[in-house]
Amino acid sequence: MVALAYVAAAELGFTLAFTTKQVTAVWPPTGIALAALLLWGNRVWPGIWVGAFASNAFTGEPIWTAAAIATGNTLAPVAGSVLLRRFGFENSLNRVRDVLLLAVFGSLAAMTVSATNGAAQLACARIIPWNAFASVWWIWWTGDSMGVLFVAPLLLTWFTTDRPRERAEGGVPELTLLAVMLLALSWVSFLSRLPLRFSIYPFIIWTALRFRQRETATAIAAVGGLAIWATMHGLGPWQSGSLDSRLVQLDSWMSILAITGLVMGAATAEGRTARHELQTLLKETKRSADTLQSAFLPERLPERLGMQCDALYIAAEREALIGGDWYDAFDLPDGRIGFSIGDVTGHGLDAAVAAARIRGTIFAEAFKGGEPAEILERVDRTLQSRYDTAATALVAIIDRDLSTISYAGAGHPPPIIAAPNFIARSLPYGGIPLGIGMPIALQTHTALLEPGAVVLFYTDGLTEFKRNVERAERAVLQAVTRLANGTIVDHPAAFIQQSVMGSERPSDDTVLLVVQRSSRPLPSGPEKSQPVPSSASH
Numbered sequence: 001m002v003a004l005a006y007v008a009a010a011e012l013g014f015t016l017a018f019t020t021k022q023v024t025a026v027w028p029p030t031g032i033a034l035a036a037l038l039l040w041g042n043r044v045w046p047g048i049w050v051g052a053f054a055s056n057a058f059t060g061e062p063i064w065t066a067a068a069i070a071t072g073n074t075l076a077p078v079a080g081s082v083l084l085r086r087f088g089f090e091n092s093l094n095r096v097r098d099v100l101l102l103a104v105f106g107s108l109a110a111m112t113v114s115a116t117n118g119a120a121q122l123a124c125a126r127i128i129p130w131n132a133f134a135s136v137w138w139i140w141w142t143g144d145s146m147g148v149l150f151v152a153p154l155l156l157t158w159f160t161t162d163r164p165r166e167r168a169e170g171g172v173p174e175l176t177l178l179a180v181m182l183l184a185l186s187w188v189s190f191l192s193r194l195p196l197r198f199s200i201y202p203f204i205i206w207t208a209l210r211f212r213q214r215e216t217a218t219a220i221a222a223v224g225g226l227a228i229w230a231t232m233h234g235l236g237p238w239q240s241g242s243l244d245s246r247l248v249q250l251d252s253w254m255s256i257l258a259i260t261g262l263v264m265g266a267a268t269a270e271g272r273t274a275r276h277e278l279q280t281l282l283k284e285t286k287r288s289a290d291t292l293q294s295a296f297l298p299e300r301l302p303e304r305l306g307m308q309c310d311a312l313y314i315a316a317e318r319e320a321l322i323g324g325d326w327y328d329a330f331d332l333p334d335g336r337i338g339f340s341i342g343d344v345t346g347h348g349l350d351a352a353v354a355a356a357r358i359r360g361t362i363f364a365e366a367f368k369g370g371e372p373a374e375i376l377e378r379v380d381r382t383l384q385s386r387y388d389t390a391a392t393a394l395v396a397i398i399d400r401d402l403s404t405i406s407y408a409g410a411g412h413p414p415p416i417i418a419a420p421n422f423i424a425r426s427l428p429y430g431g432i433p434l435g436i437g438m439p440i441a442l443q444t445h446t447a448l449l450e451p452g453a454v455v456l457f458y459t460d461g462l463t464e465f466k467r468n469v470e471r472a473e474r475a476v477l478q479a480v481t482r483l484a485n486g487t488i489v490d491h492p493a494a495f496i497q498q499s500v501m502g503s504e505r506p507s508d509d510t511v512l513l514v515v516q517r518s519s520r521p522l523p524s525g526p527e528k529s530q531p532v533p534s535s536a537s538h
Contacts, residue, residue, distance in 0.1 A: 002036045002044050005029075006051025009151075013143070014059070015232075023118070023136055025247035026228055027143035029055070030077060030114070031151025034106055037081035038091055038152075039159050049074040065125040072117025076144065080110030091160045093153055093213045094269035099262040107148040115141035139244050146251045149258045154221045157214035170210035178206060179219075186223050190230035190237070204257060208264035216265040224254045296356040301329045302337055306518040307402050312493035314510045316347055316461070323509030324351025324391070325459045326359045330366070335400040338366045341457045341513055342393035342412060342434075354389045358434070362395060372397055372408035373442035376434065380410065383435035390435045394457060398449065402517055405449055408442045410434045413460055416476065418484035419453040420519065424477040452519035454484045456496065461510030465501050475500045483516065492516060 009028040033048045052070035057063060083105040090098050119137040122128045128136050170178075182203045189200060200223055207219045230236035231243075231250050238246040301309040315323045324344030332338050340362040344354045361382050365375045372395040383389055396407035396415065407415060407427070414429030431442045449455070456476070463472045479499035489495040493512040 002032070002047030003051035003054070005032050005036075006048060007054050010051070010055035013147075014055075023122075023140050023143070023244075025139050025143045025146070025244050025251055026150075027140075027147040028151045030073070030111065030144040030147035031149075032147075032155065033073070033077035034080050034110075034148055035152045035155035035159070037077055038084065038089070038156060042078060042081065045074055045078055048077065061122075061127060062125055065121050065127070068121045069118050072114045072121070075117070076110050076112075076114035079113055080106040080148070083110065091156045092269075093157055093217075093262060094266055094273065096263055096266045096270065099259065099266045102152065102262075103149065103259055106152065107145040111141055111144035111148065114144050139248065142248050142251050146255060149255055150221060150224055153213070153217040153258070153262055157212070157217045168211040168215070175211060175215065178203065178210075182207075182219060183222065183226075186226045190227050191235050200257065201260065204261040205264055208261050209268050211265075213262065213265045213269060216261050220254075220258050220261050223257065227254065296326065296352055296359070298328050298330070302331045304337070304402065307337075307398075308516050308518075310491055310493045310514045310516075312491070312497055312510075312512045314461070314497070314506055316505075316507060316509050323347050324355045325461070325509040325511040326355040327457070327511045327513045328359050328363060329513065330363060332366060332397070334369075337398045338363075339396040339398075339457060339513065339515070340366075340393065341459065341511060342391050343459045343461075343509070343511075344389060344391040347509065354387065354391070357387060358383070358389070358391055358393065362393070366395070366397075371444040372406055373444040376408055376410050376431075376442050377440060380434045380440050384437060387435065390433050392433045392460075396455075396457065398515070403449055404446055405455060406444050406446045408444045410440055410442060413458060413463065415447075416456040416458070416480050417447060417449075417453060418477075418480045419450040420484055420486070421450070424454075424456075424480035424484065449517050451517060452484060452486075453517045454480055454492070455515040456480050457511075457513040457515075459509065459511045461506045461508035462497065462500060462512060464508060465506055465510075472500050483514070486519075 006029045009032050013024050013027045013029060029051065033051075036044045036048065049070050052073040053066055056066035056069045059066075061069075084101055087101050087105070089101050089106075093099055093102070115137050118140050119128070119133050122136065123130045123133055182200070185199060185203065204216070204219055204223070208216045227236060227250055228247070231238050231246050238249045240246070241249075297311075297313060301311060303309060309329055311327050311329070313325065313327070324346055326340070326342055326344075328338075328340045330338050340359060342355065342358060344351045344358065346354075358379065361379050362375060365378045365382075368378075370378075375395050376393060379393070383391075392410060392412035394407060394409040394412040394415070396405055398405050405415075405417075408431065409429045410431045411433035412429075412431075414427045416424050416426050418424035427447055428445050432438060432440055434440065458476070463469055463476060465472045476496060476499070479496040483489070483492055483495070487495075492514040496514065497510065497512055
C-alpha cells in the first residue's frame, strides 16, 4: 500500500517537472513516506524503496541510477522519522514543539539526504552536468521539504485518533461556512490577477483557532493544491520565470502558510489540553474538598420530639471549595442541646483546619458544663495558649423542655428568632472575636422559645452577599418570618439561603443552622434525646 501510494503521488509530482524530468519543486511522495514511517514504524521502509525505485525506473534513467536514487529517497524519511522519535515527536501535531520538530528535522534537515544523493546520482549518470548540481539540488531539496510540510501533516492528523480533550469549539455549520469562504477566496486569489494571496491567512488562522489540526492541515492542503494547479497553468501571483522558478516561489509562500497555520493550531490544541486538565483537576479538588469539609462538619444533627434542625454549608466561589466557617449541634449529658457556629479569619485548607480545631474545642468545653459565655472564655484561653488563630464564634444551649435558649457570641452575628405571634428579629449580642489576645468578658443572653419558634444561626457570608447588607438582612428576616408563620419546606436552611442569594454562589463562606420548634404542645413525662440523621447539606 505504501509503495502504490508513493508511485501514484510520484506520477503527480513528475507532471510538475520542467528543467529535469526527475526533479520537481513539489514532491508529495516524501510526505507520504515520512507519514508512513511515523504511523507504522520503520518496518515499512521496503515499500518506500520499491515505490521510489518504480517511480524513477520509468523516467528513462539507468536501473542502477534508479536504485541509488530510491535508496536516498528512502534514507531521507527514515532519518527524519528517527530524529523525530528521538525528540519525542507526537503524530497528532497538537504541540507547538511537534510542528517545529517536523519543520526542522523532518523537512529541512532530513531532506538534505535525498537532495544530495539524487543530484549526485543524476550527475554521475550524466543526466545533468556537474555545473548544474547546485540548482538541481536546490529544486530537489525544495520539493522534498515542501512534500513533508504539505502532505505529512494531512496524513498524520487524519490517521491519528483524537482524544476527548482535543475536541474543537467550532461546529459543522461554522466549518461549512469557513470551507465555502476559503475556497471562494482561494479561487479569486489564484485564478485571477488580483494580488490577494495574503488574504488567505485570516481564514487559515480562523481554522486553527476554532478547529483541530486535521481541519487546519486539510485547509492548507486545499489552498496549496489550488495554488499549484493555478501556477502550472500560468495563473495567479506567480507567472514570471520557468515552471521550476514559479513553483519554488510558491513553495516559499506555502511553507510559511503551513507553518503559521500548524503552529497556531498546535497552540490552540495545547490550550484545549490545558483547559481539560484544569477542569479534571478542579473536579478532583472539589471531590477532595467535599470529602474533607464533610469530615470537619457533624454527620448527624440532634432532633427531639417537637424540634428539628437543618444546616447548610456553602464554600466561597472564589476559594478552593473549602473554607473556615463551621457549625455543630450536639446533645449534652444533662439533656440540653448545644450549638456552635463560627468563622475563622481567611479561607482555604488552613482556615478549615483551624475551624475544625475550634469546633472540637467548643464541643469538649461544653461537655465540661457551664453557660455559653463560660464555654467561649475557656475556648479563648485555649486558643491563645496553643494556636495563633482569630475567629468569631457563637455558642447556644437549648434547655431540656425546649422552652428557652441561652447563647453568647464572640464577635459573631447574633441569632435571629421569629415566632407565629411576632416577626423575625435579631437577638441582643456583644463581645469581641476569639484568639486576638484580649480578655473577651462575654455575657450569656437568654430568650424564650415559643411553640412554632424558628431560630437562625448564620455566618456573615449570608448578610454580606453582594456587599448589600441592608437588602440581605431584610431578605433573611422575611424568610425566617415566613418559616415561623407556617411555610412548609423540605430544607429550611436552603430556603433562607435561596431567598437571599437565589441561584448564585456567595463571595464568602456561608453557613446557616436553623432550629424549628413545633407549634404542637409537647407530651408530658420524661423525654429522651434521640439523634437521627441530619438533613444538613453542603
